[in-house]
Amino acid sequence: MIEFAWPWLALLWPLPLLLWWLLPARRQRFSSLRVPSLPAAPVAHARSGTGYLSLALAILIWTLAIIALCRPQWLGEPVPVRSEAREMMLAVDLSGSMEIADMTLNGQAVDRLTMVKSVVTDFIARRTGDRLGLILFADTAYVQAPMTYDRRTVQQLLQEAPLRLIGERTAIGDAIALSVKRFRDREDSNKILILLTDGQNTAGNVSPEQALQLAEYYDVKIYSIGVGADEVVVEGFFGKRRVNPSRDLDEDMLRSLAERTGGEYFRAxxxxxxxxxxxxxxxxxxxxxxxQLRRPQSALFYWPAGIAWLLAVCWLIARLRPWRTGHG
Known part of the structure; x- marks a missing residue:
């Protein structure tokens, strides 16, 4: 359906008529031009017809302008929107160690980042109604996707993120601090950070302890996830041997980040x-x-405004054409 945002502006429509009645000198000059006792010549008839056409066009232009001022808008079908504001930031590690192929996906050995992309993409798809953001970090951290309801875009940006995009090391403190910066001005939302990494803090300008203090101050809850297998079998010179590919994972630090902010630490x-x-x-x-049911709105004011502008240009061209012909 169509509705008007400012319908009271329709009261301006009779304004030209009121001005005409409030200017008696103008009205007298108009009436003095009438000569009812003389027969109308053909030229006078033509001019009179042109005058009525110009008047009708002026009324139409003015009416369209008033309609545009009332801001018509199209209201779509009602859609459900959650009343509770929930915002969730995903921080994903892109350091070189995420290349270790100690994970299995659909029966095939894959690296850690490939597995993370698959699982997190499904998680994003389930968060209907939440505002999600994406932070990628390695030597430093940056916002790949700001807070948005567009889950498909967040999924796509995550899928397109390559390993070593911003270095080899791991700036966990920077990732947390950047997330807190995005949350600090939002007091009416659930501030949740899901931090996913496979190592320890080896880079960045902010230490994990400093970032933790910021998260506590701004009430940001951290769910930290340590990724990586505990044991894999590798081929060596003396045959097969078992190694721990997650020996660099700082579980104590990740657990502290989660527990002190009211979150939880998980091991994947x-x-x-x-x-x-x-x-x-x-x-x-x-x-x-x-x-709550809300209707999406689409502005329509530019249609009557555009038509009024085109008619006004045509009217001016028509008025100027006889003058140009007469002086040619």
Missing amino acids: RSTEELEQIYTLLDAYEPVTGDE
């Missing part, structure tokens, strides 16, 4: 465990809540 040693973790996060931070 496989694709199945990471899937279970995100299922738990859905339960800890549910998307269900009170919903």
Whole structure:
């Protein structure tokens, strides 16, 4: 349906008529030009017809301008919108160690980042109604996607993120501090950071302890996830041997970040465990809540405004053409 945002502006429509009645000198000059006792010549008839046409065109232009001022807008079908504001920032590690192929996805060995992309993409798809953001970090951290309801864009940006995009090392403190910066001016939302890494803080300008203090001050809850298998079998010169590919994972630091902000630390040693973790996060931070029906709005004022402008240009051209012909 169509409705007007400012319908009271329609009261301006009779303004030209009121001005005409309030200017008696103008009205007398107009009436003095009438000569009812003389027969109308053909030229006079033509001019009279042109005058009525100009008057009708002027009324139409003015009417369209008033309609545009009233700001018509199209209201779409009602859509449910959750009343509770929930914002969630995803911070994903792109350091060189995420290249270690100690994960299995659909029966095939894959690197850690490939597995993370698959699981987190499914998680994003389930967060209907939430505002999500994406931070990528390695030697430093940067916002890849600001807070948005456009989950498809966040998914696409995550899928397109390559390894070593911003270096080899891991700036966990910078990632947390950047997330807090995005949250600090939003007091009416659930501020949630999901931090996913496979190492320890080895780069950046902000230490994890400093970032933790910021998160505590601005009430940002951190769910930290340590990714990487505990044991893999590798081929060596003396045959097969077992190694721990996650020996650099700083679990104590990740656990402290989570517990001191009211979150929780998780350990993802496989694709199945990471899937279970995100299922738990859905339960800890549910998307269900009170919903309100809202209608999407599309502005339509530019249609009457554009038509009025085109008619005004045509009217001016028509008025100027006889003058140019007469002086040619």
